[in-house]
Amino acid sequence: MPTSAPTSPETAGMSKAALDRIDDHLKRRYIDAGRFPGTQLVVYRRGNIVHSAVQGLADLERQVPMKDDTIFRIYSMTKPITSVAFMMLVEQGLVALDEPVHKYIPEWKNLGVFQAGTAPAFMTRPPARPMQIVDLLRHTSGLTYGFQQRSNVDAAYRDRQIGTIEMAGTLDSMIADLADIPLEFSPGEAWNYSVSTDVIGYLVGKISGIPFEQFLKERIFNPLGMADTDFFVPADKTHRLAACYNATAAGMTSFHSPNAKGSLALQDDPATSSFLSPPEFISGGGGLCSTAADYLTFCRALLNGGELGGVRLIGPKTLALMTTNHLPGNRDLPEMSRSMFAEASYSGIGFGLGFSVTMDPAKTLIPGSPGEYAWGGAATTSFWIDPAEELIAIFMTQVLPSSAYPIRRELRTMVYAAITDSNL
Structure with a gap:
């Protein structure tokens, strides 16, 4: 993070006291209670960081404190970056959203839709229409995730192991x-959180014509100065990588019990x-x-209409x-989802090309704005961008699964409660 102090929240229409309450909540409810090892929260509004706080530990076993430059596994917060990379190719005229996926993956041309059976003896039927590129970006492809169970x-x-x-x-x-492996459903018929964005990376x-990881580095990370974002942590930065933990059943079941303590498993x-x-x-x-x-840099480019610093x-x-x-049909996720799990709440939320989108x-x-877009990662990292309020919020910790605690709902409620001068 920048070494300079954040701008006064009041100059950006936010309350310092209300933002400080979020830190108190995180410390008391999650860190001191043993549910999170440590946290980092950044709030950006009207062109400035108005709140930046790190608390607790990045590594419980070694008692390493959380720092501004701690490196996190962002898991599915990779998806928006991959989706932007793909849309850069669309802008170049190299691919179109309505093209069939089998144009680029010929071996998928005859993919069927599951009817019965188990691997390898599946019974299938032809899909109602071919899978299109847009289906991959919006998770209506018929693909799935193994953890959906x-x-x-x-x-x-x-x-x-897919x-x-x-x-x-x-x-x-x-x-x-x-x-x-057959599709879960005909493309476009339902929404299912899936490996679709991995296919987009492919x-x-x-x-x-260049490796996916090289494309990200040359076209996004290096130009924006995102020096700490990569698919691995190099040797000179390993001391900055946080430990990742599993939330224990004890921590989850005791969440609503006053004074109860949780615990974490490495x-x-x-x-x-x-x-x-x-x-x-x-x-x-x-x-x-x-x-x-780094992730704030990426989000700032999006909030600024796709450009940052030239x-x-x-x-x-x-x-x-x-x-x-x-x-x-402009439906929301509850009307279309077959997922047992996704990195989003459902009601009033739709899905764009790589992001969840608040419709209503x-x-x-939860407080918010129409047009706000967001996503999160498996280890409870999350972000959202609210163009109407010129707002970005980024939250980092390292606890699996992201559904263990209602932290995302709490953060949205408390961050929006800190706004004293709304643009709406």
Whole structure:
């Protein structure tokens, strides 16, 4: 993060006392209670950081304090970056959203839709229409995640280690494996959180002609100065990688009990983490590590219409397209979702091209603005961008799963409560 102190919240229409209350809440309810090791919260409004706070520890076992430059596994917060990368190719005229996916992945041309059976003896039917590129970006492709634990299809994903936190194989092997597994539904018929964005990463490499990870570095990270964002943590930065933890059942079940303590189980030791070396599988759906400062840089470029400091990623009209609800019939997630899990609440929320999109704040029962867009990661990291309020919020910790506690709802409520001068 910048070394200079944040701008006074009051100069940006926010209350310092209300923002400080969030830190007190995080410390008391989560850190002191043993549910989070430590946290980092950054709030940016009207062109300035108005709140930046780190608390607790990045590594409980070694008692390493959380710092401004701590590196986090951002998991599915990789998805918006991958989606922007793909839309850069769309802007170049190299690919179109309504093209069939099998134009670029011929082995998928005859993918069927699951009817019955188990791997490898699936019974299928033809899809109502071919999968289109737009289906991958908005998760209406018919693909799934193995952790959904819902069907014989996602069981086949688990058998082949497709869509796990540490995916096996390579992007090429994943594409080949998926050619042998039927779709959950005909493309466009439903919404299901899935490996679709990993496929988008594969397509970025195939269409651009350079490896996906190289494209991100050359076209996004280096130009914006996102020096700490990559698919692995180099040796000179390993001391900054946070430990990752699993929330325990005790912590989750005691959450609403006054004075009850939670506990955390080490899930990924930063001294031995797989993130310390370049991965075989380059996951556009969940493979990046980053810092709050780097992710804020990316978000600032989006809030600014796709450009920051003279570096333009995408045009404002393309960004507007990405942050519009693309679910068929302008439906929201409850009307279309088959997912057992996703990094978003549902009611009043639609989905664009790489982001959830708030359609109706009243239905969410949380303060917000129409057009706000967001996503989160498996280890409870999250961000949202509210163009109407010129607001960005980024939250970092390292606790799996992200559904363990209602922290995202609490943060939205408390950050919006700190606004004293609304643009609406």
